Amino acid sequence: MALAASLIRRGALAHADRTAIYVGDESLTYREVNDRANLIAARLTDAGVAKGTHVALLVSNGVNSVPMEFAAIKAGLVRVPLNARLSLDEHAAMVEGSRADVVVADASLIDRGRELGARFPDLTVLELGTGGDGDLLAPAETVVGEPAVDLAPDEPTLMLYTSGTTGTLKAVIHTQASYGAICSNILANLLNPQPDSVMLHAASLIHASGTFVLPYWIRGGAAAILPGFDPAGFAEAIGRYRVTEINLVPTMFAMLLNAGVLDDADLSSLRKVIYGASPMPMPVLEKSIAAFGPILAQYYGQTEAPLVIAALDEHAHADRSLWGACGMPASDVDLVLLDDTGAAVPHGEIGEITLRAPFQMAGYFDADELNATTFTESGWIRTRDLARFDKRGYLHLVDRSGDMIITGGYNVYPREVEDALASHPAVAECAVVGAPDETWVEAVTAFVATRPGVEVTEAELIAHVRERIAAHKAPKSVRFVDAIPKSAVGKILRRALREPLWEKG
Structure with a gap:
């Protein structure tokens, strides 16, 4: 199995003079990125x-994102990416929990790096592209050769934090072998980049978007990197860089459609x-197509097993009955659905996705009980x-086990209710959780953000849902909000809505 570091060297040799990345008006060749x-x-x-x-990384999307990642991989370091959108306390918890000894911060985040250094006196703070003293990118007199480091397949290369369903931060460990296998998994199940391929990156490269860099790298394609997601800038960049593939989360599709920026875009x-990370509302999918x-x-995956556990390709999307399905299990994954006792469920029944794959994590860091x-x-x-x-073998995600609502003795899966709500033209986005109830134990409770200038009542939305799914699954109440809370990578945070309801009792 190829190590991640080996794939980097392989791509650098094969495509030395090709353009590897675009950032604004700047570009770097494969040789320049590798050097x-x-x-x-x-x-x-x-x-x-x-x-x-x-090594904790405070590196925003930019010209040094890929070189920094490649440097850490080839040097045998364990990179701990810190999402720029998080607070100082959250970053501090990650630094402490990961036992990071070093933080590398770029010019846009160096102040946060120094704040962490002040909080942890033993933490070494290094600068990347700041132009200051000790900048890791200060000009060298000669071209520096490859790091002389022996690497093994089972050696950690990435410690990536995920909050999952519980909200408790936990660090997923990926090795040189598993990170290399992620690359192979993407190429086998989702993408076939060519030398003229360009993927546009607007989401943070520290999560799913970043896993696409290496597959393009070894095939001679390029990455066009934006500092963040802005609908107008994103649409313009597609034509500007002659982008061949894009990867978005569902909320980004909604923002593009609502902004109207695609109408005149090239x-x-x-x-x-490509889309993934969270379920796609059917109205948004229809408009996006x-x-x-x-x-x-579409791809379905997890931080623990990125990127493609199952995929629904463009040909399957021609069948509307498959909209909402995860797709077919990836060719390099063994997958079964198990009940609470650990037995496989009969075909067609609901069970927990359980898998084995070369791209799965080595485990959670310092979490024996969780492992x-x-x-x-x-x-x-x-x-x-x-x-x-x-019946055809397509996998359909029902929900997270921790999000399931038990009301009056019946199991209700929030996603099914959310899909019914989202089909109403007044609903911009929504989330469904269980609230404490003396009669039902849990009452199905909906949080809804409406489209600008559109009015709808609670009774109308409940009736709309009742027309589409069983009555006991319909919300007992609807709460109107300005926006639905989301994680740093755009996933809806049901727990942020559910926990205050239970704290109130």
Whole structure:
């Protein structure tokens, strides 16, 4: 199995003079990216950062994002990405929990890096592209060679924090082998980049978007990197860089559609539009296919097993009955649905997705109890996601096990109710949770943000849902809000809505 570091070297040799990344008006070739990565790795070594060191990264999307990641991988460091949108306390918890000894901060985040340094006196703070003293990218007299580091397949290379359903931060460990396998998994199940391929990145490269960089790198494609997601800027960038593939979360589709920026955008270069990370509301999917054409494909994955556990390609999207399905299980994953006793459920019934794959995590860092409940005795991962198979073998995600509502003795899956609500033309976005109830134990409770200038009543929405799904699944109440809370990567945070309801009792 190829190590992540080996794939980086392979791509650098094969495509040295091709353009690897675009950032604004700037571009770097494969050779330039690789040379910059080697320089960073050498400077880290000079600063006493040895193989195996846990290095927290405060690096925003930009020209140094990819070189910094490649440097850490090739130097055998364990990178701990810190999402720029999080608070100082959240960053501090990640630094402490990951046992990071070093933080590397770029010019846009160096102040936060210094704040962390002040909080943890033993933490070494290094600068990237700031132009200051000790900048890891200060000009070198000669081109720096490859890091002289021996790497093994089972050595950690990434510690990525995820909050999951509980809200408790936990760090997922990926190794040189599993990160290399993520690349192979994407190429086998989702994408087939060509030398003229360009993927546009607007989401943070520290999460799912970043996993697409290496597959394009080894195939000779390029990454066009934006500092963040702005609908107008994103639409303009597709034509500007002749982008062939984009990757969006459902909330980004909604923002593009609502802003109307696609109407005059040059989308002629696009070959594939990928979505994932959270369920896609059916009205948004329908409008997205109308806007982009029949080129949408979906992936289902987790931080614990990125990126493609199952995929619904553009050909399957032609069948409306499959909209909302996760897709077919990936070719490199073993997947079963298990009940509470650990037995496989009959075909068509709901069970917990349990899997084994070369791209799965090595485990959670410093979390023996959590690892014991997540891994089966034979090493399979319990995902905590509930799903069923249809007659054709397509996987349909039902919900997270922790989000299921038990009302009056019946199981209600929030996603089903959310899909029914989202089909109402007044609903911009929604989330459904269970609230404490003396009669029903849990009452189905909906939070709804309406479209600007559109009015709708609670009674109208409840009636709308009752027309589409069983009456006991309809909300007992609807609460109107300005926006639905989301995580740093755009996932709806049901727990942020549910927990205050239970605290009030």
